[in-house]
Each structure stands twice: as structure tokens, then as C-alpha cells.
Amino acid sequence: MAPAERRTAIIDAARPLVMRHGSGVTTRQIAEAAGIAEGTIFRVFPDKDSVVQAVVTEVFDPDPTLRELAAVDRGLPLRERLTRATEVLQDRLSQVFGLLDALGWIRPPEPEEQRPQPPQAINDAFRAAIADLVGPDESRLRVPAAELAHVLRLLIFSGTHPMISDGRPLNPEQIVAILLDGLAVPTTNEDRAC
Template identity: 45%
Template structure:
């Protein structure tokens, strides 16, 4: 009877695509935290599956680790998130949302590079050398409707936003204290010189974070 009860409580198996994605996500988290020498036992525990399940999806542990590393460079989630930003929102609000997306990706990619070394991710990065262009175009699409508010073309505004987002978010430059997205956008749109209405992007400007 106890075996019947335990069997009935066992979670239903995931569809193959979801199982593969769960293994990749768990492996990436472990690689970011501990490096590539994680064990299949650790991966299985993190993913909540039996260790043998891994080898029904991936031929070897190295194949799984490589898939996890490649997933960190997959541009699809970022482009999807950028496309989902409300175009009807004011330009500063749209840009803050975009920088939040860019910061998450920047932190993950550079943590991975620090963990594996540039050589360890060189092929993956090389195979995706056009990613900057795709991100730039997504930002141009986001900025374009407000082109009449800018003194430079949307593509140049997008380029500057990317540069600022990376520079102010890169762990080697900022450590554990990246500039908040709202400050990055304020720097892009307004600079750091005090001017009337400078608190428009700072509803909580009295909290003392990153004062200018």
C-alpha cells in the first residue's frame, strides 16, 4: 500500500523539451556558481530528477555543460523581453525597462566569462558575433517612436544606451554595485548636470542611492 501511495505522489514527468530546458537552466546556475567541474549528481539534485535522466537527454556531461553555456548567449529571451515593452509608455519608462533586461544579460554573460575564462566561451561568442547588431535594432525599434525628442538618430541613441548599460553593469567595473537602470537612463537623456525637472525619473530621490 505504501508503494502505491508513494507512486501516486510522484510528480508527473516533464515533456522532453521542458526536461531539457530544466536541466540546462540548473546546469547554468551551477556553472555560474562553481565552474564547469560540477557533477551530474549535483545537476540532477538541482533539477529534481534522477541522475540517469540526464543521460537520456544528453550523451555526456560535457554536452550538457556546453548546452548550458550556449544558453547564456541565446539572444531569444532578451529580444522577446525587449519586444514586450509597452511602446505606449513614455520614453524614459521604456528605456528603464530595456536597461533592466540588458543588465540581467550583462551580469550573467560576464559572470560566465569570469568563471570559464575567455577561451572557454570564445567559440560560443564568435558564433554569435552579430548579437550586438540584433540588440541594437531591437533598441532602435523601442526608441524610434520618440525620435523627435532626441538630438541624435535612434540608432545612435541605441548605441549609447548599450554602451552605458554595459559599462555601468559590468562586474569588473562596478563590482556588486551596478548603477540602477533609472540612473543609466537619466545619464543618457539628461547627463549629470542639474536642471529643472531633474527629479522626473526619481520618484524616490530621497533614498540616498547613487546621489549626484
């Protein structure tokens, strides 16, 4: 196995273990899960903390999420595209929140440490990906697509976070229905004001 492949295999094996045991994970557990000798880990990583850091970097990496957003079928109706995007983004956030919790961290690591990019840049990229996904349907919105993207992100954040949502997270269909339709019963265009 080439070193790069070995590195990937170790991170893949370590990821669920770090999500479960936090930094209390042992290299023995990681080696067992990867089906390799414990010493093999140290040919790729200087120590256990470096494996944990590599897992953090991977979980925060926005690229897989951006690829999933880019791959959403543009032939689907807007509502379904947004629901799919919400699933993808909730998935990522659940991983991030779960990792922070497992590590006993309260906020994301500083960019200099383990994050591939500053949070602002990542959020900008997600907003751009959502706006791109809205595409020509922007004309059916009463705000620019970029603002819909911002609001979607805010709803997903608080609607997914276990503590902020008081253990009552919103599901993707709920989030998209709030985002597009709101919660008032639609009446006619003229008689819309409550």
C-alpha cells in the first residue's frame, strides 16, 4: 500500500472511533479497525494526536459537501433540489457537531490548526453552491438567491444543532417548507398580509 493510501485507510478507520471515543481513542483501536499493526500507524503519523487532527481536518473539509451539492440533479423541481441540499448540509453539520461533542470542544478549531479554510470562506462556498442550485428559479423568489442561501444556512444550523433545537431538530422537508412557504396559510396575493 502506498503511504497516501495507508494514510487514507487509517483516517477512514479512525473517523468513527474518534466520533465515539473522542481523543480517548487508542492507536490500538485504530489499528484493529484498519486491520493493520499498531506500528504501521507510526510510519504515517508521528503520534495519535496527529491521527485525531487528520480526522478533524477531514470532517471540516467542505469539498465533499460541495461536490454533493454540485451533483444535485438540476432536473428536479426547486423544492426537491433544496430538500436534497438541506439533507447534505444537515449531514455535514451533524458530523461536525458530533465530532466537537466527542472531543469536548465547544467551537470549531481555529483555521491555523486543523481547519482547511476559515469558516467564513466555507460558509461563502456553501451559500454560492446553494445559489447556484437555485439557478433560474431565482425569479420565483421574493429575495435574491444569495439571501435564500443565507436564510437556509441559518435554519439548518439552529434546526440541526441538538442543544439549540432543544432536541427537536427540523427535518429537511420542514426546513424547505418554512423557507419557501412560511407558516401562514396562503390566501390570495392581495389578502396575504396577516
